[in-house]
Amino acid sequence: MRLRTLALAAASAAALLAAGILPAHAAGAQAPASAQEGSVTAASLLAKVTSCAQLSNGKYRTDEETSATVPVCGKNGAVFWKADMDIDCDGQRTTNCNEDRDPWYQDDTAFHQSDGKPLKAESLPYVVVPSSSSIWNYTGAGIKGGGVVAVIYNNKVEYAVVGDTGPTQIIGEASYATANALGIDPDPATGGADSGVTYILFKNSKVSPIESHSAAVTLGNQLAQQFLANN
Incomplete structure (x- = not known):
């Protein structure tokens, strides 16, 4: 009822x-x-990212064995890409994110909580950006640690933060919590989504403290409304 x-x-x-x-x-x-965070729908956001003004000097692979097909695209106030979702379980050890559950587990993240500790992938929705390289430098595009990201999958919107950096040539990765919220299998060894995930990163944004998901949702909803109005 x-x-x-x-x-x-x-x-x-x-x-x-x-x-x-x-x-x-x-x-x-x-x-x-619908099953989403905030008042901005997945459809309205996706309608603004149907074409790509490429910012990256090249394209990224979604996995080691795939070819480079994913560009980083620019919009007014944001950058975006469309890729898969690999599961990042790095950071603080928790029940589902540890060496036993994740064969690639690392006990640190590029960006830290306000108390200096690594992020918690199991409970905090965050996105991994490619480390800066000749392909693309995320900092030069106004993307910061703690910046807001709208992650869209299967008609759902999840607001996350930029929480970690990954390989220089691979794109499409987010935390256990991000996947779980979007209905994607969050298992770090066998889960993820092969395609269909859109990541919209809002330029010059920063959630404070980075570990507050409610703050990310509040700021993300505001920025998403601005994004719709300005594009």
């Missing part, structure tokens, strides 16, 4: 928002109309 009530409330909010009766910030306080 509670789920049905929330769904009806969300549908009513969406209808009022579409009609211009309900302001966006009020709609954001309601349960979203």
